[in-house]
Amino acid sequence: MTITRKRLLFGAAAVAASAALALTGCTSGSNGNSSKAGGTTSVTLFSGQVGNFTENFNPLNNTGAYLQPTNGVIYEPLFYYNKAKAGKPVPLLGTSYSWNTDGTELTVKVRQGVKWSDGSAETTDDVVYSLNLVSNNPGLNTSGTEWVAKKTAADTVVIDFPTTSFTLEPQILGNEPIVPQKIWKNISDPTKVTNDKPVGTGPYELKSFTPQSFVLEKNPHYWGTGDNAPKVDQVRYVSLANADAATSALEAGQTDYMGAFLPTLKSIMSKHKNLSYSNSPQATTALFTCANVDLGCTGPQTDPAVRQALYNAMDRTQLDKQAAAGFSAPASSSLLLNTVNKSQITDPSYLEVPQTANVSKAKSTLEADGWKLNSDGYYAKDGQELDLTVNVVSGWTDYDTICQLLQGQFKAAGIKLAVNQMAQNAWSQAESTGKFEMSMNSINMGVSSDPYYQYSAYLASSATAKVGTPAPSTNTSRYSNAAVDAAIKQLATTNDDSAKQAAYKTIQDQIVKDMPYVPIYVNSALAEYNNSRATGWPTQDNQYAFPLPWGGNWGVGIVLKTIRPVK
């Protein structure tokens, strides 16, 4: 035994010595090799990715598992639909498009002279192939409609639909990546590949990949010239675990482009003159109420008067200050954005929700509906106290704060609120299956800023289901209203502006009265930029693309080809 132990000790000493040697070795190594390649310009992007990157550049993947630059930076669609401002789509691989009058045939002119990043020519056939690939594959086609694309001239694609399909336009033109036929025709199941060596038409191509960071470089074959061509040589993607690390990275000048909510943003900006930011509020934070008794909702919130009272009892100025650090924007009771959708909000009184609480109005609404104050200071009806429970994801600190503040604000109006903090998966299951009274969530814009997408996803009867069954889309409020359904159908089948405007009016009049979602504010969407290595980033007033560097945002490609290196 003794001998063995001595040998062991000797062995350990040898290992320690060699480790020490290795240590000295690397110190000298890293000192000798710290110089960077001269002349290469580079920006670093933090996309919100946590932990290791998993190599996936499959642009057709629907699960959101592809890495951020896949759609928009490496692959391009036909047109870019900018959700940050009203306006026409930006031509990318398409140059123009037109519909026939009944909305069953979409004709697209395809840009000529485009090359894939491997140098071979991108053709109209690739466009036809890409569009049909999605249409024919049930695992890829999220639209529920099958279309047929065919080439009718060297530069023309005609897409045929079985029914009137005006509303599929942004999905097909703005949300389908064009992929090279020569590569994808050999892939038997396009949903099950990670596409490690992406070949696209976008402004950047993949240079090198490691799970901690990867680098894109300028696509030398990019079709754009001048302002439309990428000017920064390389883009590096990094991952950070949390907002603290993101703040550190931003302040230390180690990221150039990121989209994180930083409560102390204003003080960071005033300390560092080379930083700038933009805010593009898109998602309307609202109290989702399970509103429909016919589909199985229970609780006091099924009474529209109660929902109206909640709407009026909120002090939204306080909520904005304390939960959103003053970065949120006023919501509209039409549930649309009063910035991008201003012309589609049909009544001036729907433009902006009240910013201060109107307790007397809330109380009178309840009293007119037969509620009476009890001795505890809460309203009651038929012996039932006005006692509501709101579900909120614990750890979504801004929403948790809102709920706490609402507790106090509602109490002043005689409404009792209980806050139920839950894990995200339990919360999302409760909401999807309708087993909730109220839920803190946000109403998100669809594929473009066209109100149809929002209204059809959140208000249509076809987007909901009985309590107990998961809602097929996001109408978790179980809202169902024949007039609204008819108007949504009208929106889907017309391209005529006055008919659309009339439909918007019907929908907005109904939901302002029914209030299935009680709007709070439009959540901030902050993107931060460092101007010391590159300039030309979006600004608050010039959001030439939706700037948040999240997965699935095609606008990042536009931003990255617009910025220019600082000389």
Added chain:
Amino acid sequence: MRFYLQKIVFYVVALWAAVTLNFLIPRLMPGNPVDIMIAKMGAAGQPITAGTRHALEVELGGSGGSLIQQYGAYIVNLLHGNLGISLTNFPEKVTTVIGQALPWTIALVGMATIISFILGIGLGMLAGWKRGSWLDNLIPVTTMFQAVPYFWLALILVLVLTRVLSLFPYAGGYNVATTVPGLSFQFIGSALYYGFLPAVTIVISSVGGWMLGMRNMMVATLSEDYIVTAEAKGLKPSRVRMTYAARNAVLPSLSGFAISLGFVVAGSIVTEQVFSYPGIGQLLFTAVSNDDYALMQGVFLVISLSVLAANLVVDVLYGLIDPRTRARS
């Protein structure tokens, strides 16, 4: 021989139980991945229609069959080393995803645990040997660091050493801008530099326990008769200290060490969060919050296997170090 056979049978049963629980627990959690994915897509502004749910269900190829059938398929796949496909990283294999994260965690937390153990045992031994010396004063200091919540200690160190003084990097596993992973001095040097601060926080927050335990065992052992005998024989004090006192005093700490080695794989979620370190804790967190059953199972499996393996190794070693545990009563 019988001793080892008993151990092996015990570990086989424990392994089966771990594997089965590992299958059941994720399925008892609420929620399903399609709902979560739809919520995420909505938040990213993707269009959600009735077709979306259908497409996702087709793409992810739902969990078919009854629970028993799923269990059968799970065991068969497990025997083939197939842990399935990670839904959050669809369609990447779970083994690939775990393989990317595991080395970082093992290197960081493993090294830190070993350093902490050796340091704590060494200091505890000396403190017990020279009772009442200045070394005893280290004990309250180190136990105080252990009593401070770990995340708080780590955040303070991050603030002071990376933000105020800029001595260390604040995030990451190595310098991604200047080095490429591989067996180069440059990369290893960078990884050591980036791992130093997280490792230090683990060491200073755990060394106190080892030190306290070892010191007290040392004191108890020193009052044993065989120590007096050894001293009476005129042995050198260093020999009495190492081979007579320390060797016996270290036994209880050793089993604690085995347990903590097993938890190296699991016990790093907070460290990895605070230091943005690319490891398995982060992965587990992502898997749980996205209802990624396959990934969760994979991570839990790796954790339970490592705990079992560490226990097995120490059980066997214990038989060598302490012959009493082998003897039949």
